[in-house]
Amino acid sequence: MNRRQFLATTAAAPLLAEARHPGIFKFTLGTPEQITPVSTRRYAPVSTDSLPGISTAPVTPKGRISKRGYLVTLPLAPNELVYGLGLQLQSFIQRGLKKKLRVNADPKVDSGDSHAPVPFYVTTRGYGVLIDTARYATFYCGNKKRKGIPDEAGSRTGDGFVSPVGLPAAYNRYNFNQPSEVLIEIPEAQGVDVYIFAGPSLREAVQRYNLFSGSGPIPPRWGLGMWYRASQDFTQDEVLKLSAEFRQRRIPCDVIGLEPKWQTHAYSCSYVWSDRFPDPAAMVENLAADHYRLNLWEHAFTHPSSPIYKDLLAHSGDYEVWGGVVPDFLQPEAREIFADFHEKTHVALGVSGYKLDECDNSDFTGNWSFPEFSAFPSGADGEQMHSLFGLRYQDTIQSIFEKRKQPTYGLVRSSGALAAPYPYVLYSDLYDHAEFIKGIAKSGFSGILWTPELRDAKNEEDLIRRLQSVALSPMALINGWYIRNPPWKQIERAANNKDQIDPYWEQLESRCREVMNLRMRLVPYIHSAFIRYHRDGLPPFRALVMDYPQDPQTWTIDDQYMMGDNIIVAPVVAGQHERSVYLPEGDWHDYWTGYRHSGRIQVRAPLERIPIFVRGGTILPLADITLHTDDPASWNLTAMIYSDGAATGTLYEEDGTEVRYTWDGGNFRGAGKRYVITDRKLMRG
DSSP states (O other), X not given: OOHHHHXXXXXXXXXXXXXXXXXXXXEEEEEOOSOOTTTTOXXXXXXXXXXXXXXXXXXXXXXXXXXXXXXXXXXXXTXXXXXEEEOOTTOSOOXXXXXXXXXOSSOXXXXXXXXXXXXXXXXXXXXXXEEOOOSOOEEEESOOOOTTOOOOTTOOOSTTOOXXXXXXXXXXXXXXXXXXXXXXXEESOEEEEEEEEXXXXXXXXXXXXHHHHTOOOOOOGGGGSEEEEXXXXXXXXXXXXXXXXXXXXXXXXXXXXXXXXXXXXXXXXXXXXXXXXXXXXXXXXXXXXXXXXXXXXXXXXXXXXXXXXXXXXXXXXXXXXXXXXXXXXXXXXXXHHHHHHHHHHTGGGTOOEEEEOSOSOOSSSSOOSOOTTOBOTTSOBHHHHHHHHHHHHHHHHHHHXXXXXXXXXXXXXXXXXXXXXXXXXXXXXXXXXXXXXXXXXXHTTTTOOBOOOBOOOSSHHHHHHHHHHHHTSSSEEEEXXXXXXXXXXXXXXXXXXXXXXOTTHHHHHHHHXXXXXXXXHHHHHHHHXXXXXXXXXXXXXXOHHHHOTTOGGGTTXXXXXXXXXXXXXXXXXXXXXXXXXXXXXXXXXXXXXXXXXXXXXXXXXXXXXXXXXXXXXXXXXXEOXXXXXXXXXXXXXXXXXXXSSOEXXXXXXXXXXXXXXXXXXXXXXXXXXXXXXXXXXXXXX
16 A cells, blocks of 8 residues: 555545635544534634635545544644644644643643643645644654555664754654654544635734634733732732832732632632622722723632522532532523623722633642533533533623623633633643743643743842743733842742741842833834734734744744744843844844844843844834823834835734825834824844
């Protein structure tokens, strides 16, 4: 049997091209299950007419039933690389790897476990594949070979082979030079819908997937400012004291977050204000008067003391978590009960959003969630519910803000397929800085957002380096939930909680303030990148390979990332005083000095500077430094011109109105409804 015969062993159903969505092709293989990401979605697809029209699917999936469930097979060409599968913190290129997409918090090995697994991948051949299943599917991304299938003529394998795509020697063991397959095993299922998203490049395939998901969110400008989560032990008075201190000390902050003890019961949750917060309405009013928004921590497991517990009993699973019921958010009744109480008790007071914690699962930290054999009134079992729970939880909370036509931005601990429209950013209880940096690049393949949040740190250098990564991510979050004082006052956790303040803390505070000021200056640029995400499906934070898929040098880079269309960020970790940076085709300018660079360079990284590079020909809009985004001065911009010739740029007002600005080498033109823009040339050879 030759390879072509092998790949055609099982016929698929006839191709169904969805006419409303050019370049998206659906294959129905066997008899799909009823409960899937697509069948339970909240948001409808958005038109892909703005992308290149493609009339035929670039690959054709095959499928067959087995004793174990259903097997889908798709071809892989020689040296075709695979990316995606959700938040895979410990690997970047997925080709050659086996991944079981199981919902599991805090994975410590590269098995596929993730609190945000997504059964979607893209390849360097310029297409994406979505397997529409809520099962724990196993992906064998190449490197599996049936007996009797010959190697390609003239190919070589083994330790002495150097891949023609220029990958490091560590990848040689995967035999990327050979044709192969992606094998997807779906347990329990008797069939599945497979969606193919055509390119023509990897970038357009990702855009098409995000638009099919419903397109990216537009966070409110306040959501793109600085965030601070207060100690879980704080009272109402202590929260107000902290917020006043930030203003007095000129620490930028738009959002204050409360952690578990704002409730009368937190594990599981009551959602009722505790006596630590005797007048929450007055607290929210006081915070709002000083231009703060309030975000509340919670999880969905509902304690018997909660006013909605009895109403949820008939609409919950048959196993408890932490003594509380698990709402069946696949049922509209459960969503309505949960959302109605939250709206009346929190949002009506002025609460701006939520941190939706522990909606994933854990086998490693106490085995605390519901089992996979659980049963729910909707007909879902525990495995399906784990895969969908984070998304349907977001649906429930999102319904409140959409009903009120009120924008929100928040956090979530689990997400999955078709998550692009949700204004919720992922985080983790793991705390490896290098992995957190890489999560920013990796999340862009799968329609999810990620923050490398800052808690406390090992030392001053570690604090600054983590804060720099935070400032250049989808959410600039400092999480002080287990320290009484901001980390710049005392880095050592035990001393911090004893109020033993470092005598030189003001110096460290000043350095942290400078990093936070950088974030505030970049809010208009980041906001415009999110507008692009909403309009075109292009992730605001993404790996370099997405913009430069034809450049082999970008294929393995996961510790740099694009921020918008015109900035490359190359974070560093504590102990790293210089690093290698790759700058793709064209000229790139050091953000700090304006000096021009290209190609592979070695850059010094003094503690006060994170390596940032701006594309040549860019007009970069930088806002005046403000303490919050409500300040009218945040609409005053300095247009930094990285060009010795013509340059153009685009901004967006808060309502989405487009603002174009140009520079012809001598004269600058640019204005908007609220934006006041002045120019400054910053271009050095």
